[in-house]
Amino acid sequence: MLAVVPPPVTVKVPSKINVHLSVGEARKDGYHELTTIFQALSLSDEVTVAAAEEPGLEVHGEGAKVVPTGENNLAWRAVHALAEHVGRPAADLAKVRIVLRKGIPVAGGMAGGSADAAATLVGLAALWKLDLGRDELAHVAATLGSDVPFALYGGTALGTGRGEELVPVLSRHVFHWVLAFDQRGLSTPRVYGELDRLRSAGDPPRVGSHAPVVEALASGDPHRLAPLLGNDLQAAAVSLRPNLRRTLRAGVDAGALAGVVSGSGPTCAFLCEDADTALRVSARLAGAGVCRTVRVAHGPVPGARVVDGDDSPHDPVPRVHA
């Protein structure tokens, strides 16, 4: 009898920016306590998981050359974590092929690796026909990285703990962003380490409360949100990459309402008044020669979802936001 091979499953998964990122003190486990507001953006990766005779991982697109393809790729780690969680036999791990099509800059502070891990969990759950709820997948996701659960849910959310404890934030309006990619990525632990160093040597600026940011997001008014964009890691990212100061200035000079370093950087995110302005700002910023690549994006968008495969009519992960 012929074995039935399930069709490959393709999952689209968003990037994120931190509209607000307040970093507390370092914890004993090496992580920092966070209060952050994530927004999922239309700039995305696509991940295909397929049953195959030989295991393998291919990477295409933005930054593909510097993405590890071995066991330390977060997508592979997601395969192992899910297999272990549901007690799948080791032989099945040797029969998974993964293709990553990257749009999200690598080590750019936009959680591209986390996005791929979340997409792999969703894709594999569909490929293996697992009946797993969102909360259960999010539990596995949190073991892979602090940002992975958010990539499952998408939308706009308040993250606490090390960023993995999520509550949805009302944000029904579309915000328009311009993203400036830097020449090279920045290591997240290095940026947190630099913030600890700056704090032990002085008193770098800290962002205020997240409450006004939540209100501005609910209002949908980019003019209200713009002055509230803030990131405690920005000073550390700029300290390690002083050219970001020039990039941040150039975005505002090009017509953005405000700019902020995304997460641990070095990508800078610029909030614009509307879609047309975002296009104009992106063209001017590209011409300013301060960064490697410029992209426009909008948010919020949904989290990881199947776009092609057996389960494509259904979203295996319920969305937090409409």
Ligand SMILES: C[C@@](CO)(OP(=O)(O)O)[C@H](O)COP(=O)(O)OP(=O)(O)OC[C@H]1O[C@@H](n2ccc(N)nc2=O)[C@H](O)[C@@H]1O
């Ligand atoms: C800074 C943020 C902001 O959203 O995103 P990125 O800029 O990396 O995308 C996150 O906190 C990154 O989350 P993620 O990239 O998943 O980090 P993890 O793999 O969990 O941790 C990598 C390392 O970052 C540091 N880390 C991470 C999260 C946290 N709350 N405190 C930390 O100090 C620790 O040194 C940890 O060992």
Ligand SMILES: Nc1ncnc2c1ncn2[C@@H]1O[C@H](COP(=O)(O)OP(=O)(O)O)[C@@H](O)[C@H]1O
């Ligand atoms: N699937 C993946 N895509 C990108 N980077 C990955 C992936 N898996 C592992 N990595 C590693 O994770 C590091 C952080 O990548 P990424 O998640 O893109 O950035 P950030 O943490 O700044 O948001 C990269 O430098 C890379 O070595």
